[in-house]
Amino acid sequence: MSLALAVTAAFWGLVVVVAAGVMKRAALWRAGATAPVNLALLATIPKRYFVDLHDVVAREPEMARTHVFVAGGAIGAFGVIALNYGLMLYWPLLDWALLALAALMTVGAVRAVKRRMNAPARLSRGAWQRFPQLLLLTGAGLLVAGAALLLSQGVGGEAQAAEGASAAAPVAGGFALLLILPMLAGALPLALGIGSGGPLKHAFAGLLHLAFHPRQARFDKRAAQGERTALAPLDLPAKEYGVEKPVQFAWNRLLSFDACVQCGKCEAACPAFAAGQPLNPKKLIQDLVVGMAGGTDAAYAGSPSPGLKVGAHEGSPDAPVVGKLVEPQTIWSCTTCRACVQECPMLIEHVDSIVSLRRHRALVEGDIPGKAPETLDNLRETATQGGHDNAARANWAIDLGVKLAEPGVKTDVLVIAGEGAFDMRYQRTLRAFIRTLKAAGIDFALMGPRERDCGDTARRLGDEATFERLARENIAAISALSFARIVTPDPHVFHSLANEYPALGGRWEVLHHTTFVEQLVAGGRLKVGQSAEQREVTYHDPCYLGRYNAGYEAPRKLLKTIGIAVVEMERAGPRSRCCGGGGGAPLTDIPGERRIPDMRMDDARATGAGLVAVACPQCTAMLEGVTGNRPDVVDVVELVAATLEVK
Template identity: 55%
Template sequence: MLNTLLPLLLFAALGLAVLGALRRVRMWRQGRPSRVELLKGLLAMPRRYMVDLHHVVARDRYMANTHVATAGGFVLAAVLAILVHGFGLHNRLLGYALLVATALMFGGALFVYRRRLNPPARLSRGPWMRLPKSLLVFSASFFIATLPVAGILPEGTGGWVLVALLGLGVLWGVSELFFGMTWGGPMKHAFAGALHLAWHRRAERFGGGRSTGLKPLDLQDPSAPLGVEKPRDFTWNQLLGFDACVQCGKCEAACPAFAAGQPLNPKKLIQDMVVGLAGGTDAKFAGSPYPGKPLGEHGGNPHQPIVDGLVDADTLWSCTTCRACVEECPMMIEHVDAIVDMRRHLTLEKGATPNKGAEVLDNLIATDNPGGFAPGGRMNWAADLDLEVLGEVHGTDVLLWVGDGAFDMRNQRTLRAFVKVLRAANVGFAVLGLEERDSGDVARRLGDEATFQQLARRNIRTLAQYRFTRIVTCDPHSFHVLKNEYGALGGHYQVQHHSSFIAELIAAGRLDLAPHKGASVTYHDPCYLGRYNGEYEAPRQVLRALGIEVREMARSGFRSRCCGGGGGAPITDIPGKQRIPDMRMQDIRETAAEVVAVGCPQCTAMLEGVVEPRPQIKDLAELVADALREATVASTPVASQPEPAQVDP
């Protein structure tokens, strides 16, 4: 009887799964076109799953091992079950292989069940609570049904009662794991996730690559949408990526805005986009809501505006664009891209940038700096330094990109310290002087793509006039934009953060440094240097060269907590229960360090904005400048042979 029942159940579930897959693909295809290599992506998907995805999953050894056993066992068991029980290939070797696969799956499912007994707050509940039971029932049912095939039990053992029980178990299992994979439910992520890895909008992330620069809007195409207003305005593979969310909540646990009680939860944001994809409300969401916003009050569909439907605007403006959510996501979903895309619509189409946003954007247009300072004062900080200006010398080794810290008295101390270090190492360098414009980082993160592109193109035209080898800057935001986002507009440069440049100078023996004495030091990783550009070691090399043993915070490296200064967050200023920099300062206080080493003017400003008593904040350049032996400070830079900047025609 089982030989008749099992094929019917298996092929019925598979048929419904295929219908569900077609339905799901139609839902994704509501989005805008996106160029992907369909076949190449499918062929690359297994490696991306086994290597890239598991590189992230492996950070949690418990779940990594559980996932290998459960998912690996399920895939193998499903294929073998179709062969053995679907097509009737009652081969003893295949039977034993199926027993091993189902046993492996059962073992993994036990660990899933154990984790769900008292799940962490970040995990969604609801339908996810039945998943361990479905996994156990699927594996146990096929294990028992396969014992006769393997020759362990004689055919027909147990009678109709066992057949009925096994039939119900198989029906439950295949309904959840086959049928539910494409129609909805906890296993939906397996189908959508595999295709998401194949057709990811940032394929360059795989194979050890890095891709963090925002993608530009085509402002010359009048038919192209200015950002995302409705779910269907996302590209189809973005919608596919949202549907791949496994609701593990790792993004939620990493999000500084959520921790601060601001109305953002990146996991729920992605699930809201899934609701918008299919239509409905968030009433059945089984995870943590946005702080201060109850469930059941938001909904929409692919053709309705997202803001004030699926989400409120302050949810989008709470994001600091720190990429902690993206870094933690085991499905490699791009939360920040989605948020900035929606901000672009609010800013460019609605003019709805909150609080000081509109004023800052007006300042950037009128004065080329967010503070609205007179452009002629950009070099006042260096009035007594006799710096070479690129417009006068036309070529140099190092172009020092000053950034908007030039208008901030606190950051001027960092710039002056770095100039001292450059001169001590006899580095040939120059500045753009009054020709330098804002890099456009703030405008782009606030969604004003038009102002960003205007500023960027002006800077690219300016840089094209001169010869230099590389750009060095103390500002990770400018570093990131120049290095990773100007290229799409035609400007390709070798760009370094001052921490890696100083590390090079120290390694080359060009700086004579006295050992650091006294105060204990911890280091705060800037998001735009670390998570955006993978630079964690150079600042620590510099500190070690000073004889400093860094007291690492619990959240450091790729899990560093944001200072709260990125993404225009201090400008939009969405309130929460506490301030993000106060939270970061508490992380710092737990180390008992007396000095916080930083490498970003935004981080300096945010951390120094915390009320005292608190540790002293010092940039890496200041620490190095303080450690210079006076005899090493040279007044005449070494001549160099600069190379021209690369600019696309």
């Protein structure tokens, strides 16, 4: 057998192994619940891979270059082999291309191996530690094979394609196999691992995941910036109550779990993990992979969820996830801040899966820890989280001479206060916001007692029924009023009304108060002065304004306009650390080693700032709850309103 024929045989052998592995994984995905299948989306893979995915990977430039070398070299090299040897063309010119691409792959693999010598703690070990070594062996093997193929074709002379060898360099069958053995030694274990859940499965699952992503709006630049989840109303009459078993996840979400590369970027970003609560997003995704395929978590070689042992959990496609496979406190530790989703290079949506699991616990099991059940009862009975008299929702503004919205009475701005209306501290912020509206001459009205809680907390806790009831009541009440736009100081209200109510029929222009006030200042309607604040100021990005709605610029522009130069925290903007107040986390109150708001205040202290500017009532409450010597906490609009008095 000539070397060329040996490469042809090896190539088709690997194709059979890879195809069998992909079919085995696909059978696991197909066991999931139905979801739309549009084969035309396969054509979107190149754009989504080179633009959307690499936009995330490029945040770590060194690793991005390594990925380009390894993936580009490997795909190119095997593409050339498929063309030249799979189709038995045996063109010497393509052997030169193979040699160049194999060299590129080898350089990338060397970089990957070097990185693993001093690997960050977030990276999984085990099979993932051996992965770069197998890639290096494959790349080096391709180099050897490529060089031998060029020699066997007779470099500088006529190719004898039919024989696959030159008269000057005859290659015996045994020697031919010996030459391609290094390539097979690396490529064959990688290919075999696809079916058994090895590292290379991510390459195929990841590409298909890009095409059939559960949240297609993620790739639509025309879509609203805030469409950051795939949460949708449940078909409650059909008894659709979230996810209990792996097979109840949609098939394309099961596919997304297999796309995970165990890089641990989600782990490093997760505030619950950093606080020592029993949640590691990476471990959770790998647990769901175990549940999809069946087995135990004993092979997991990454950081565990804090306080939980690895190897003590097992699952199967038709067995409940929460209990034996995933501990209940794991899903209740999540603040739904989306830091994990923001950092994931494979674009996996961890938060949606967590909420899906919570829905079953809330709607079927009725098993929610801490004070959350009491809060949900309050929402059902009073439409407020604290069990307040909803008629008192506008009492904080009684002395301000503010009108309340009434059907048939037109107004420009409808102000929805949110639950901060019942908090004495946040009422100061609301009053400051009213002063700015009056100073700008805005025609506005409070929704007041017509307002219900937006339902954000209920939905994140998994009580979809209560969310939908509150949402429909709010939609009916808002739709009866005449206004041009809604403005709210609460990012959770903003996100719910702007991005989640449309699925239930509520569609309006909704703005966060920092965006609206910044527009007033930029348009010249609101004249502000320079702040008298002498301390350095840092700004904390609320998760539901920032990561959920890309609302990073308006608060900073406002602070700059009034003469405040923001000293940024190390984790700011898209990588801001959560205050710990979202997702019902303060209600479930899962214990950890530290409190998330304490960690965030440490971030603020590290800047040397004496004041933390915020733009969310939950952030205000969580950060002001930090004890000890700390910076003061003030809403951006309070700082703006203060300049109206000193200008």
